[in-house]
Amino acid sequence: MLPSWTENQELRSMSEKPRLIYFNGRGRMESVRWLLAAARVEFEEIFLDTREQYVKLIKDGSLMFQQVPLVEIDGMKMVQTRAILSYIAGKYNLYGKDLKERAFIDMYVEGITDLMHMILMFPFSPPEAKEKNLALITERATHRYFPVFEKALKQHGQDFLVGNQVSWADIQLMEVILAVEEKTPAVLLAFPQLQAFKTRMSNMPAIKKFLQPGSPRKPPPDDHYVSTVLKVLAEE
Ligand SMILES: N[C@@H](CCC(=O)N[C@@H](CS)C(=O)NCC(=O)O)C(=O)O
Numbered sequence: 288m289l290p291s292w293t294e295n296q297e298l299r300s301m302s303e304k305p306r307l308i309y310f311n312g313r314g315r316m317e318s319v320r321w322l323l324a325a326a327r328v329e330f331e332e333i334f335l336d337t338r339e340q341y342v343k344l345i346k347d348g349s350l351m352f353q354q355v356p357l358v359e360i361d362g363m364k365m366v367q368t369r370a371i372l373s374y375i376a377g378k379y380n381l382y383g384k385d386l387k388e389r390a391f392i393d394m395y396v397e398g399i400t401d402l403m404h405m406i407l408m409f410p411f412s413p414p415e416a417k418e419k420n421l422a423l424i425t426e427r428a429t430h431r432y433f434p435v436f437e438k439a440l441k442q443h444g445q446d447f448l449v450g451n452q453v454s455w456a457d458i459q460l461m462e463v464i465l466a467v468e469e470k471t472p473a474v475l476l477a478f479p480q481l482q483a484f485k486t487r488m489s490n491m492p493a494i495k496k497f498l499q500p501g502s503p504r505k506p507p508p509d510d511h512y513v514s515t516v517l518k519v520l521a522e523e
Contacts, residue, residue, distance in 0.1 A: 305330045305360040308344070310519065312512035313505045314407055315368045316356045318400075318459055320504060322372055324497035325458045326379035332503065341519045369400070376455035383449055391449045395436070395456035399463050402432045406466050410508040411516075425471045428463075433478050436460055440480040446487055453491070461488040469507055 305323065309316035311334035323330050335341055335355065345353050351366045358365045361378075365371045376382040376392075383389045405424050412420045436448065445451045448460065464485055467474050475482050488494050497504050 308333045308357040309355050310335050310516055312508050321458050321462045322375050325493050327493050335519050338519050381455045388449050392454050392456045396459055399459045403463050410513050428467045437478045437480045
């Protein structure tokens with residue numbers, strides 16, 4: 288039997304590349320880019336550069352909570368970064384093999400996200416708060432978050448954080464390690480497990496490709512990125 292029109296639409300959208308709608312910079316979308324790259328999924332991007340583009344998305348009902356990131360995938364318009372990431376992780380077998388593995392992946396990912404949130408807000412901090420905020424990122428990475436992953440990798444004795452295969456948690460850990468190192472290059476000195484983890488992850492073909500110039504990975508935020516975000520989101 289031929290598929291119905293709706294099934295046809297569904298089949299068509301299932302075979303289309305995901306489309307990422309966000310600013311031309313890291314922000315909350317960067318973890319989505321990392322996860323898709325790790326899953327070897329090609330994607331398209333639309334960059335928001337003007338307030339008009341953003342208002343249009345709100346008016347046409349694309350943004351459930353009037354916020355980006357927006358990812359069009361499998362016929363859905365997905366918002367909320369965590370929902371997007373967990374859908375991708377589930378779809379591409381990066382979300383553990385059972386509920387308990389998922390529970391650990393969730394805990395690790397939430398911790399990493401808390402640290403990442405400090406990093407992604409950093410460029411928007413006022414000049415007089417920059418030094419303090421940078422010190423706080425380094426302090427939290429060194430004393431709260433990285434020790435957890437150092438211990439987890441050591442006790443678990445596997446190449447990866449959960450089970451014996453790569454998961455969403457590993458990809459986000461790799462992303463945050465590189466982001467903290469950009470700010471504090473020596474931050475891994477006291478973490479031999481994390482150093483070895485970083486080397487292993489960097490050598491995975493999909494990650495290696497993503498780390499090469501010309502990939503969809505975005506550079507560290509600069510003044511242009513900050514002013515674009517403020518301009519697009521600013522209310523009149
Ligand atoms: N919980 C949401 C937060 C999204 C969010 O705050 N997005 C910002 C841009 S990075 C935004 O659209 N802000 C506009 C607003 O909140 O009105 C998520 O994780 O996706």
